[in-house]
Amino acid sequence: MTYRQPILDTSPKVSDEIRKTTCYMCACRCGINVHMKNGRVAYIEGNRDHPINKGVLCAKGSSGIMQVTAPSRLRHPMKRVGPRGSGEFQEISWDEALELAVSWLKPLRETNPEKMAFFTGRDQSQSLTGFWAQAYGTQNYAAHGGFCSVNMAAGGIYTIGGAFWEFGTPDWDRTKLFVLFGVAEDHDSNPIKMGIGKLKTRGGRVIGVNPIRSGYNAVADDWYGVTPGADGLLILALVHELFKAGKIDLEYLARFTNAPCLVKADAGPENGLLLRDADDKLLVIDKRSGKPVPFDTPGVRPDLGATHQGCRTVFQVMAEKYLDEKYAPEAVAERVGISAERIKGFAAELAHVAFDEAIELDQPWTDFRGDKHDKMIGRPVSFHAMRGISAHSNGFQTARALHMLQVLLGAVECPGGWRMKPPYPKPVEGHPKPHCGVTPGKPLNGPHLGYPLGPEHLALKEDGSPARIDKAFSWENPLSAHGMMHMVISNAHAGDPYKIDTLFLYMANMAWNSSMNTRAVIEMLTDKGEDGEYVIPRIIYSDAYSSEMVAYADLILPDTTYLERHDCISLLDRPIGEADAAADAIRWPVVEPDRNVRGFQSVLIDLGARLGLPGFVNEDGGAKYKDYADYIVSHERRPGVGPLMGFRGNGEGVGRGAPNPDQIKRYIENGAFFLAHMPEDGSYFKPWNKSYQDWAVKIGLFDAPSPYLFSLYSEPMRRFQLAAEGHGDRQPPDHLRDRLKQAMEPLPCWYTPFGDEDAEDYPIHALTQRPMAMYHSWGSQNAWLRQIHGQNPLYLPTGIWEKHGFAEGDWARVSSPHGEIVVPVAHMAGLNPNTVWTWNAIGKRKGAWALEENAPEATKGFLLNHLIHELLPAKGDGLRWSNSDPVTGQAAWFDLRVKIEKAPARHHTEPNLPPIKSPVPEAPKHRRQGEKA
Ligand code: SF4
Numbered sequence: 054m055t056y057r058q059p060i061l062d063t064s065p066k067v068s069d070e071i072r073k074t075t076c077y078m079c080a081c082r083c084g085i086n087v088h089m090k091n092g093r094v095a096y097i098e099g100n101r102d103h104p105i106n107k108g109v110l111c112a113k114g115s116s117g118i119m120q121v122t123a124p125s126r127l128r129h130p131m132k133r134v135g136p137r138g139s140g141e142f143q144e145i146s147w148d149e150a151l152e153l154a155v156s157w158l159k160p161l162r163e164t165n166p167e168k169m170a171f172f173t174g175r176d177q178s179q180s181l182t183g184f185w186a187q188a189y190g191t192q193n194y195a196a197h198g199g200f201c202s203v204n205m206a207a208g209g210i211y212t213i214g215g216a217f218w219e220f221g222t223p224d225w226d227r228t229k230l231f232v233l234f235g236v237a238e239d240h241d242s243n244p245i246k247m248g249i250g251k252l253k254t255r256g257g258r259v260i261g262v263n264p265i266r267s268g269y270n271a272v273a274d275d276w277y278g279v280t281p282g283a284d285g286l287l288i289l290a291l292v293h294e295l296f297k298a299g300k301i302d303l304e305y306l307a308r309f310t311n312a313p314c315l316v317k318a319d320a321g322p323e324n325g326l327l328l329r330d331a332d333d334k335l336l337v338i339d340k341r342s343g344k345p346v347p348f349d350t351p352g353v354r355p356d357l358g359a360t361h362q363g364c365r366t367v368f369q370v371m372a373e374k375y376l377d378e379k380y381a382p383e384a385v386a387e388r389v390g391i392s393a394e395r396i397k398g399f400a401a402e403l404a405h406v407a408f409d410e411a412i413e414l415d416q417p418w419t420d421f422r423g424d425k426h427d428k429m430i431g432r433p434v435s436f437h438a439m440r441g442i443s444a445h446s447n448g449f450q451t452a453r454a455l456h457m458l459q460v461l462l463g464a465v466e467c468p469g470g471w472r473m474k475p476p477y478p479k480p481v482e483g484h485p486k487p488h489c490g491v492t493p494g495k496p497l498n499g500p501h502l503g504y505p506l507g508p509e510h511l512a513l514k515e516d517g518s519p520a521r522i523d524k525a526f527s528w529e530n531p532l533s534a535h536g537m538m539h540m541v542i543s544n545a546h547a548g549d550p551y552k553i554d555t556l557f558l559y560m561a562n563m564a565w566n567s568s569m570n571t572r573a574v575i576e577m578l579t580d581k582g583e584d585g586e587y588v589i590p591r592i593i594y595s596d597a598y599s600s601e602m603v604a605y606a607d608l609i610l611p612d613t614t615y616l617e618r619h620d621c622i623s624l625l626d627r628p629i630g631e632a633d634a635a636a637d638a639i640r641w642p643v644v645e646p647d648r649n650v651r652g653f654q655s656v657l658i659d660l661g662a663r664l665g666l667p668g669f670v671n672e673d674g675g676a677k678y679k680d681y682a683d684y685i686v687s688h689e690r691r692p693g694v695g696p697l698m699g700f701r702g703n704g705e706g707v708g709r710g711a712p713n714p715d716q717i718k719r720y721i722e723n724g725a726f727f728l729a730h731m732p733e734d735g736s737y738f739k740p741w742n743k744s745y746q747d748w749a750v751k752i753g754l755f756d757a758p759s760p761y762l763f764s765l766y767s768e769p770m771r772r773f774q775l776a777a778e779g780h781g782d783r784q785p786p787d788h789l790r791d792r793l794k795q796a797m798e799p800l801p802c803w804y805t806p807f808g809d810e811d812a813e814d815y816p817i818h819a820l821t822q823r824p825m826a827m828y829h830s831w832g833s834q835n836a837w838l839r840q841i842h843g844q845n846p847l848y849l850p851t852g853i854w855e856k857h858g859f860a861e862g863d864w865a866r867v868s869s870p871h872g873e874i875v876v877p878v879a880h881m882a883g884l885n886p887n888t889v890w891t892w893n894a895i896g897k898r899k900g901a902w903a904l905e906e907n908a909p910e911a912t913k914g915f916l917l918n919h920l921i922h923e924l925l926p927a928k929g930d931g932l933r934w935s936n937s938d939p940v941t942g943q944a945a946w947f948d949l950r951v952k953i954e955k956a957p958a959r960h961h962t963e964p965n966l967p968p969i970k971s972p973v974p975e976a977p978k979h980r981r982q983g984e985k986a
Pocket residue numbers: 076077078079080081082083106109110111112113114115242243244
């Protein structure tokens with residue numbers, strides 16, 4: 054008998070239409086093809102033509118289909134009818150919701166705008182939200198960078214005028230050695246995976262520096278399991294070795310950095326600043342004449358070893374500092390957790406690849422001085438870093454140290470090195486300064502956030518107290534370029550520096566994983582004063598999903614998912630650039646929402662019009678923009694420069710040009726992105742490359758060429774030190790002087806992280822890692838991603854595991870100076886011997902995210918946040934400072950110290966907070982793919 058094979062259609066038609074847009078399951082912003090069938094999302098694949106991912110798609114990206122159908126999606130605008138935290142809401146119309154918001158916001162604007170604080174989470178529309186907050190007139194606005202990775206951004210901007218993250222990239226086609234420090238793998242996904250693949254195919258090497266050998270560290274050729282908070286010391290030991298061996302790119306330093314600038318030695322208010330001429334230009338000594346000349350003099354040959362009237366060069370000060378034996382590998386090995394031999398080997402490998410394997414491109418170019426170069430010399434060592442090194446109280450200086458290491462090797466902006474993506478490079482002087490000038494009924498006197506160059510740019514009130522509710526840009530955290538969102542609720546609750554009336558939050562889960570000291574924050578959100586009113590009287594919240602924060606808000610403005618709205622990934626904000634091209638992108642509604650929700654950006658524009666905010670209304674008082682799509686196309690930040698650079702004017706304009714009503718249509722036809730390549734002779738050495746600078750002006754990145762020198766020595770930081778030493782009109786309070794003198798050291802330094810004060814009683818470091826498969830906590834409600842990470846044990850290194858006699862299935866009590874948790878444990882060998890860790894934000898509160906109450910996220914998942922206080926212990930002066938980097942205010946999550954002991958196994962992790970009532974129903978038990986809840 055013959056067996057008849059069934060007839061199978063091995064290539065079924067998966068869709069009847071493909072819509073190209075931009076992924077938002079993480080910050081990489083890959084291009085995606087959304088396959089539609091019968092009006093529903095059937096399948097998502099990578100867009101092969103897209104510059105970011107070239108068709109590659111990760112687990113998060115393909116799971117976007119479950120995001121758009123997630124049971125946890127909010128359905129209607131709602132107002133709270135029960136007590137805060139009860140989860141009791143009444144559905145209301147959009148008109149009612151917006152008028153309620155206006156009835157709260159309008160009187161505040163007319164009387165005291167600072168009583169309204171507007172903070173946003175990981176959204177990608179800060180150029181709009183900041184513009185709106187400025188028009189409203191409050192100084193209390195920021196996004197979430199203060200509790201994320203502002204140290205990386207600020208450390209980079211103050212040193213090289215650019216930063217890691219999505220703002221730069223290794224030269225993957227040419228680099229031979231790639232070094233990763235503490236990367237958050239959810240943030241740096243497809244581009245790095247593709248890059249590592251390219252590098253390894255060519256026989257290049259990857260070095261991972263991370264206490265935890267997970268993710269990219271697991272595929273690294275060499276792994277340095279550094280002790281948390283000691284990365285900066287390791288980097289300075291590498292710098293010591295490079296100085297000692299003379300393996301430094303002196304030519305690069307002399308031409309492109311402030312290493313040949315002269316440090317004033319006279320005692321007095323200018324001590325330690327750099328010598329300048331009458332036009333305020335930095336001076337260097339020209340080797341040809343031995344005389345001081347402006348740094349940009351054509352043909353100048355800056356002398357790194359010169360002295361002038363008692364001034365030494367920055368380079369000499371650096372050599373003296375970093376050759377000190379306290380940075381010798383032998384001196385730091387124990388603290389860093391890596392042997393002296395391995396540190397020396399690491400330094401030797403960097404030097405070998407940078408100098409012995411240097412590359413040359415036959416590409417002539419002209420620098421900003423007008424000097425012509427026949428070739429481009431490349432140092433094929435590239436670096437990348439993220440949250441691991443930055444979430445410490447010494448993270449800013451560590452980020453600076455890492456950039457200094459790159460620069461000493463001559464490995465920034467060269468072939469084979471690390472390169473910036475437009476709109477970077479951009480000197481720190483080219484950024485806005487923070488503003489806090491409030492006038493009732495009027496806009497703020499300038500942008501909220503920026504990069505202070507000295508005490509004159511701090512956001513202080515007349516009496517010297519912090520002007521902002523989060524105390525950003527105050528003496529406590531002078532360079533807090535992204536604000537300090539993690540301090541808003543506790544400061545507002547304490548009335549320090551003042552009370553507020555309305556807290557307006559977007560996409561920030563402050564009642565759970567986005568706050569330190571979670572339980573106390575929940576209490577602050579529900580606490581009432583003697584008058585029976587909530588201490589924070591009104592909370593407006595916008596989110597697409599029923600997160601833990603929803604129950605604590607008074608008014609809910611439900612957002613759409615990323616496949617249901619317009620978005621703009623703009624050069625005014627955080628574009629999708631490439632190292633040799635400017636690029637931006639859009640999202641557009643590939644499906645219409647099936648619920649009564651609206652894109653938050655359109656809601657904000659509507660609110661702006663209802664409030665009559667300048668920039669959001671026409672002269673006749675009518676709404677200026679119909680919605681966010683209209684704003685994206687019509688808004689001009691400067692004449693001819695708007696949110697999108699492509700297809701401007703008659704459709705041919707790039708960067709500059711009148712608004713084009715067809716712009717979004719043209720983007721959609723082009724795959725939802727636009728790419729403008731820079732000239733070939735302009736794509737390396739961009740901060741100093743005349744061809745690049747001219748091109749950047751042409752496409753509107755800036756209005757005049759802005760070449761600059763890398764700041765190995767930071768004058769802005771020295772200005773704060775001078776203030777701490779008693780110079781200048783604006784003076785810090787006495788109790789902060791010593792701390793400022795230490796933290797604002799103008800050359801990169803290392804100091805013990807503040808958490809080490811607890812080391813005697815709490816000897817173990819405790820960290821979280823962001824999983825590659827789940828960006829922030831957005832995947833918690835995603836049926837596919839939950840199968841990858843549904844729970845999160847605490848991983849213990851072999852020594853601790855064996856010392857306590859742990860076995861698989863055991864539980865542990867983990868205590869910090871602030872609290873304790875009881876959690877399941879697991880063994881991991883590839884781990885720093887004094888560090889424990891878990892995945893970030895997998896643990897969920899019962900009742901949230903439309904998960905079952907016994908969901909693994911709520912019973913076996915947990916947060917370390919319960920162990921971390923937002924304030925440091927009292928210092929003896931009666932004051933408690935925020936648990937943050939003293940320079941930038943970056944939340945010092947990773948300074949956490951704990952102790953650990955065995956605990957009986959149980960059915961749920963502790964603390965086990967009571968369930969909250971969710972305004973959306975629990976998910977159905979069974980669902981077919983693409984089926985909506
Ligand atoms: S790397 Fe990020 S942006 Fe790219 S497909 Fe994955 S989730 Fe989407």
